[in-house]
Amino acid sequence: MRVAIITESFLPDVNGVAHSVVRVAEHLVSKGHEPLVIAPNPAMMTRRALPVTDYPVVRVASFPMLGYKDFRLGLPVPKIAEALDGHQPDVVHLASPFFLGGRGSVLAAQRGLPTVAVYQTDVAAYARLYKLGWGEATAWKWIRTIHNAADRTLAPSTAAAEALIAHGVSRVWLWRRGVDVERFRPDHRSEAVRRSLAPNGELIVGYVGRLAVEKRVDLLARTSRLPGVKVVIVGDGPARKDLEKAVPDALFLGALHGDELARTYASMDIFAHTGPYETFGQTVQEAMASGLPVVAPAVGGPVDLVKPDTTGVLVPPEDAGALADAVADLVADDERRIEFGRAARAAVARRSWAAVGDELIGHYAAVVAGPGVPASVQMAA
Incomplete structure (x- = not known):
């Protein structure tokens, strides 16, 4: 399966979104799938720290987020469409979509590509805390637009799933994160x-x-x-x-x-x-x-x-x-x-990244196969 992962954050950033994308991409490669990561360019001073990966990574122009300059937002540049067309994915994975992921959602829809949107960041709360110029209600409106355009939204916890549903997001499934039980022991x-x-x-x-x-x-x-x-x-x-x-x-x-x-x-x-x-x-x-x-x-x-x-x-x-x-x-x-x-x-002990990675591949396969799953929260183990 060819998978395009469009993410709001990636290495060398250190945060949950970047870490999750790395582990997903690594698992896809280990299972014989072909991931492509599309991510914002880091700040100039950290570009020398860009990692070497076993899968292609396309970097797009970015700018620092107002009020939180350490986090960079990817710009909706033509390079995203070029990367999608070059990779010819079977499915598009939108990792914590908001800015870059919003553009990815539109491009995927234009190409008839099935999408899985992974909700991971409480952007609405950040909008309130950092006074970003667009309020919490506006943030939720945009979140709702992106996620309802996806074939399936994956929430990391029951609280996140309930918040999504309460704000009008449909087709929500529960997909928890893995942990490296061999490293952390x-x-x-x-x-x-x-x-x-x-x-x-x-x-x-x-x-x-x-x-x-x-x-x-x-x-x-x-x-x-x-x-x-x-x-x-x-x-x-x-x-x-x-x-x-x-x-x-x-x-x-x-x-x-x-x-x-x-x-x-x-x-x-x-x-x-x-x-x-x-x-x-x-x-x-x-x-x-x-x-x-x-x-x-x-x-x-x-x-x-x-x-x-x-x-x-x-x-x-x-x-x-x-x-x-x-x-x-x-x-x-x-x-x-x-x-x-x-x-x-x-x-x-049983929440390895391999186990949750296999579960994610199951979600990919389901959206590639087409509709047919009830639009409700699926409480996966």
Whole structure:
């Protein structure tokens, strides 16, 4: 099968959309399919870091998003149509479509190509937070237009699916994300890493993710002042300087990758997720695969991932006190904390990228075969 993936973000960007596209493309190649990725050009300073891939990547002109210059928006240039016509895809995959994906949707329709649109970013919330000049209602109108033009929309969580349906999107299916259960695993725990992060023997409470306003990492300030706790923040982004002031007791490691990231995850004791706008929560899955109990807000993607009193604790969103109290309870109860971590690993052990990749290929095959599936939310396992 020939697949054109039109994505709003791709390597060297570090975010959930880019990571998901990479894993999908890799899986397609491993199964003998032929993916093409169409993505925005990164900023000039990072173009030297463009990766070498086993599949073609077409880069199109881009510009920085107003209010969030680290994220670039692809322009609807003729190069997109040329790439589609050259690849002759059987299906078009729109990854978190909005700007570039919106143009891709139109071009696919003009060519009679079946499309699968993957909803992954709460653009409407970002429009409100970053005051982008077009409001939340306008953002939802555009999301509805793009997704209702697709043959099938894939949502990463029940909360995301319900939000799409509530805003008038039809033909919504549930497609969760995979996790690398071989890379992220408890046996990567390192006493040397633990000593370097918490030399006084504190329990390590970790956060991994982009440092941006919407992630609400500032909520960890109260947690960082708990006795016997060391908050470790992994990641980078536009809010880092402000966060270093807001959470001065935390240790900021910057962005980590590969085996170093896996060792750092496994060397933590508790994972604290703070963002209230997650459509899924990939770092929550990675932490669970690493054998960590998770404290996360009871909203969005984490509601599907964290089973209260089994794999972690769900707290009211944007409540720093509730977050700190939940962490303190786990810090005080070694047996409960360790048992939650074991259960967390078991809960994600079968969510490999290969398994969800095969599921995605099934969605491709269904839209290529034509209509016939009821327009409702399909709660896939």
